[in-house]
Amino acid sequence: MSYENTHNDHRVPTIAVVGGGYGGITTAKALDDVANIVLVDPQDSFVHNVAALRGVVDPSWAERIFLPYDRLLRHGRVVHDRAAHVDSGGVTLGSGERVAADYIVLATGSNYPFPAKVDAEESTTGIAMFHTMHKELAGAERVLLLGAGPVGLELAGEIKAVWPHKAVTIVDPASDVVAGRFPDNFRAEVRRQVDALGIELLLDTPLRAQPSSAPGESAPFTVTTQEGREITADIWFRCFGVEPVSDYLAAELAGARTADGHIEVDAELRLSGARNVFAIGDVTAIPEPKMAKQAGDHAEVVAANIKALVSGDGELTSYEPGPDGIALPLGPKGGVSFSWDYAPETGMLDAETTAQVKGEGLMLDTFAELLGRA
Template identity: 60%
Template sequence: MPATVAVLGGGYGGMTVAKALDDVADVVLVEPRDAFVHNVAALRGVVDREWTDRLFYRYDRLLERGRVVHDRAVRVSGTEIALGSGQTIEADYVVLATGSSYPFPAKIDVLDSAAAKDRLHATRDSLERADRVLLLGAGPVGLEFAGEIRAAWPEKAVTIVDPAGDVLPAFPVEFRSELRRQLEVLRIELVMGTSLRDQPPSEPGEHKTFTATTGTGAEITADIWFRCFGVEPATGYLAGDLAAARTAGGHVEVTGDLRLPGQERVFAIGDITALPEAKMAKSAGDHANVVAANIRTLINGGGEALTTYEPAPPMIALPLGPKGGVSYTADTGVLGPDVTSEIKGADLRAGYYAEMLG
């Protein structure tokens, strides 16, 4: 009998590892959503109606042999998985790939893709009617969202508020200067080093005019606001002997070969890992390839040494609309709008993932 591999979560990491092992194992991919969400493009999917459809890809053609179970893992102990439906799966190998949540619209909090599209369309309608947009958080999400809004509606005022002293302080000064230059050209207002005294009186994404006061006493009037901070790893299901691998922040400790410490057959990949690197779809895919190679080795008798993963150095491709943005890697240094548009801005890597999902 072929080995059973249970992959929990069908995001960037989970679908990659499931597909890579489909020829050698009985793969069971557990994913509550009816379609893969390409959330790297989510912010374009808010401002551009055509892109809304390009965020969702059904799982039907991902696996040839394996199956996708639309359910949620609620308790995982060793290689035993309890699902929300009450069913259990006992697997030979488990890959934890449940990713993270982030306030809408950067990540989509609706499981049904038709309902998710309705929510995106409704948010676009509210945004369309707003003259002044307030974004809380000047991390990659807040900055990218600001760029998308200005590219779609050049007449709207966009203000970003963040308590940090500077934008993306983890990156070199040349990167930040180029970023600030482009934000100025786009007339995106940055209010740094402070936060709002009180949360706005409306819900995020709701069209309702309000005036908020910052900690430094400045008043900002806006017609709509969005929360652009607050990522949370999804690991609440870890139980029994796996619970010890969960850190205080909710991430999962992993060894060099991406297993949980002390576990022979339980691996973790993607945003849930406590690896010292930025949480990225690209890294989730790299983790998936390492884990797929390691499970293949173990299935084949474990004769070879397992592959180890080296955390990625800091890198970023930050689009500011389809044609703007700035990127950085240690090898290339700072790259401007044209290259950023080529790397990410124009296609947002939708073609790559659409092909993987058949």
């Protein structure tokens, strides 16, 4: 095993990357040639969550979104375990093993209800979960989605693309679709396409109680809105409830954890008072969309900063959040996106462009190449 030695004390530093999601794999790959990388993640494969919702309606996609880690690194190693405690000196794993590290990158992301995210440690278990949910959904005629954010809207579009005849209802207590700093014309176009697909959208509509059946289980039920309207469906999905994963922070790092579980970072993406510990992606408290693109942008900044620290050369880079942007497919051919970078005049990208950017291939090739699976 060989490494490019740029450390000024002639010792190859060890970098523990905790979390093998979008930010974690990008950081680990970028630093593999300058340090001893230890990537820690309990799952046996990277899960391409961007395409997870399609795996529910098309079982062939369920097989494709699990990408093993074995070709990600040429030098470093991947440890399939959970981080039980992380302090500035290293990572204590659930097994009790201690990974001492010169630098630590926290990329543990967030939990979210299945099928948008998968918490199965074995890919075979995850694939089986998708197949089971597909079978349940295929047999249901009426679908209720709780949440009019990106997940609920995208899942509705996927369902309608495969089963146009199914009745799909989205319910949300919020006054409009998609939280974030987006203009009215973006949300208006989302609502227009949702209506054109025959999806019923009920906003400002809290429920008295959630359905009695389990999410993803085909079993007829009736729920009642606060105003007394009854909604009957055969299956429902919870499309809200993101939870950052940061309960492993220990000792001097624990103070960086906010009340809601996010991690506070400075402009260089370091935890306050910890010059060698960085955090990236969904787990950070940075007020911006929690998406794969932002995690990748964070990873680039952190990789550059660690390289500068290892070599002792150059200034550290600050991360500057850009304007909110989103690519929101509504099935393989529909959807709407917003990005000032790609559409400087209006910010709006139409359904055809959205399909090219994300809807058709769901960016699978990009991450398959990063993991050496292309």
